[in-house]
Amino acid sequence: MSDTILACEPWLRLVTFVGIFAAMAWWEAVAPRRRQKFGRRVRWISNLGIVSINTLLVRLTFPVVAVGLAAIAEERRWGLCNVLAVSGWLAFVASLLALDLTIYLQHVMFHAVPVLWRLHRVHHADLEFDVTTGVRFHPIEILLSMGLKLAFVAAFGPPALAVLVFEVLLNATSMFNHGNVRIPAGVDGVLRWVVVTPDMHRVHHSIHPSETNSNFGFNVPWWDRLLGTYRARPAARHEAMTLGIEQFRTARDLRLDRMLIQPLRGPGSASV
Numbered sequence: 001m002s003d004t005i006l007a008c009e010p011w012l013r014l015v016t017f018v019g020i021f022a023a024m025a026w027w028e029a030v031a032p033r034r035r036q037k038f039g040r041r042v043r044w045i046s047n048l049g050i051v052s053i054n055t056l057l058v059r060l061t062f063p064v065v066a067v068g069l070a071a072i073a074e075e076r077r078w079g080l081c082n083v084l085a086v087s088g089w090l091a092f093v094a095s096l097l098a099l100d101l102t103i104y105l106q107h108v109m110f111h112a113v114p115v116l117w118r119l120h121r122v123h124h125a126d127l128e129f130d131v132t133t134g135v136r137f138h139p140i141e142i143l144l145s146m147g148l149k150l151a152f153v154a155a156f157g158p159p160a161l162a163v164l165v166f167e168v169l170l171n172a173t174s175m176f177n178h179g180n181v182r183i184p185a186g187v188d189g190v191l192r193w194v195v196v197t198p199d200m201h202r203v204h205h206s207i208h209p210s211e212t213n214s215n216f217g218f219n220v221p222w223w224d225r226l227l228g229t230y231r232a233r234p235a236a237r238h239e240a241m242t243l244g245i246e247q248f249r250t251a252r253d254l255r256l257d258r259m260l261i262q263p264l265r266g267p268g269s270a271s272v
Helices: 002-030 040-061 066-076 088-112 114-124 131-135 139-156 160-177 185-191 198-205 222-227 256-264
Strands: none
Touching (some): 002 160, 040 131, 066 160, 160 198
C-alpha cells in the first residue's frame, strides 16, 4: 500500500491544488467578500511564482518528503505509533490531530521569533487577501517547515496515508481560508466550530498586531479556542479592515523579486 501512496502522492497533490484553486477563484469572482484595490495580474503572477519555486526547491532539497519518510518509518518500525503498535484508525486520527497541532505551534513560533518573523512576514505583507495568499510563503520558511514535519514523522511514526491526507488537507484549507469569498454569517458561525473559515482567518491578516497574533490555525479552529488565541472578528468591519503589515505597502513590494529579498530588508522585530 505504501508504494501506491508514494506513486499517487505528487499527482493527488497537483490535482487537488488545481481543483481547489479553480473552485476558489470562481467563487471569488462571483461572490467576493471585499473589493480589492490591487489588481490580480502582478499579485497572482508573483504569488503563484513563489509557490512554483517552493515546490521545485522542496523536491530538490529533500531526498524524501514527509509521506516518503512515513512509509520508511512504517516499514522499519520507527516512531511512537509504530513502536507502540497503535491500531490503524487510532494512529490515523491521532496523527492528523498531532500534525495539525504541530503546524499551529510552528505558526505561533514564526510570529514570536524575530528571525523567523522576517521569513513569515512575506506571507503577511500581501496587501490583499485571496486564494493566492494561501500559497504565498518564502522558500526558506517552506524548507524549515518541511524539516519540522520530517522530524515529527520520524518521532511520531504516523501512517503514510495520514501524512498524505494531512498534506492535501493543509494545502486545500489554506486556499479556502484565505479566500476572498462571502459566506452567510449564520453558515460561517457554524462552520468555524469545525474548520477555519475565511472570515476567521482574515482577522489574522489585520495590520494591527493584536489581531495578527490571533487565529493561527489552518485546518481546525480548536487549538486557537483551547489555547486562548481565538478572536471572533476584527475591530473594524471585514470590508473596512486594513490588511498587511506596516512595512512594504507599495505595489512594487508585491513583485516576486521583492518578496524573495524581503527578509533582508527593514527591521526584523517580531510581530508580538
